[in-house]
Amino acid sequence: MKKLQILMFGAPGAGKGTQAKILSSERHIPHISTGDILREAVSKKTELGLKAKAIMEAGELVPDEIMGGIIRDVLFSDKCKPGYILDGFPRTINQANILDGILKEIDEGYPIVIELDADDELIINRLSSRRVCSECGYIVNLNSLEDPTTCPNCGAKNSFIKRKDDEEDVIKNRLNVYHQTTKPVLDFYRNKAKIISIDAALPVEEVAKKITVELN
Numbered sequence: 693m694k695k696l697q698i699l700m701f702g703a704p705g706a707g708k709g710t711q712a713k714i715l716s717s718e719r720h721i722p723h724i725s726t727g728d729i730l731r732e733a734v735s736k737k738t739e740l741g742l743k744a745k746a747i748m749e750a751g752e753l754v755p756d757e758i759m760g761g762i763i764r765d766v767l768f769s770d771k772c773k774p775g776y777i778l779d780g781f782p783r784t785i786n787q788a789n790i791l792d793g794i795l796k797e798i799d800e801g802y803p804i805v806i807e808l809d810a811d812d813e814l815i816i817n818r819l820s821s822r823r824v825c826s827e828c829g830y831i832v833n834l835n836s837l838e839d840p841t842t843c844p845n846c847g848a849k850n851s852f853i854k855r856k857d858d859e860e861d862v863i864k865n866r867l868n869v870y871h872q873t874t875k876p877v878l879d880f881y882r883n884k885a886k887i888i889s890i891d892a893a894l895p896v897e898e899v900a901k902k903i904t905v906e907l908n
């Protein structure tokens with residue numbers, strides 16, 4: 693079977709992580725989330741992980757070259773031999789160029805880009821109704837809960853809090869950054885890779901079904 697290389701693309705809150713998890717269990721290929729592999733590199737104390745840790749402890753952002761190096765290590769590892777779903781990278785044209793270099797080394801062609809297309813209003817709506825349970829860390833959307841006072845994971849009452857990241861002005865800032873620096877990455881892939889565009893406003897299962905159909 694051909695190696696399945698996927699790149700998840702979309703605004704924060706469009707559902708990249710959720711769809712990546714579904715696809716990962718369906719296709720038995722790893723979900724490579726940049727947040728997770730960064731934490732893993734730090735806890736495993738790899739050379740790049742230690743560098744990243746020092747930078748983060750100084751309160752700075754991990755530079756693209758280091759993040760790219762961590763991704764390179766993972767994409768070359770055995771677990772990515774059957775394929776992978778990359779989620780959260782590249783977020784800038786510079787990162788896309790770094791990934792290009794890695795892909796040339798791997799020499800398996802371009803990943804398929806899955807774009808979860810959502811307008812800003814949907815994202816703001818979705819993220820501003822997101823809460824996290826202060827007891828167990830479970831993340832919910834208030835709109836989809838039958839009882840918005842009880843955590844469906846641990847049963848705690850009135851335990852939901854809103855993260856700073858999900859305040860409306862913060863969301864608007866993140867969307868601005870997305871439009872200015874991340875959206876151009878899609879054009880970068882326009883003539884290179886197959887792009888599958890899915891309406892992110894659809895229910896989770898519908899989006900997943902459409903992705904499956906498009907990939908087959």
Ligand SMILES: [Zn+2]
Nearest residue numbers: 825828843846
């Ligand atoms: Zn809970």
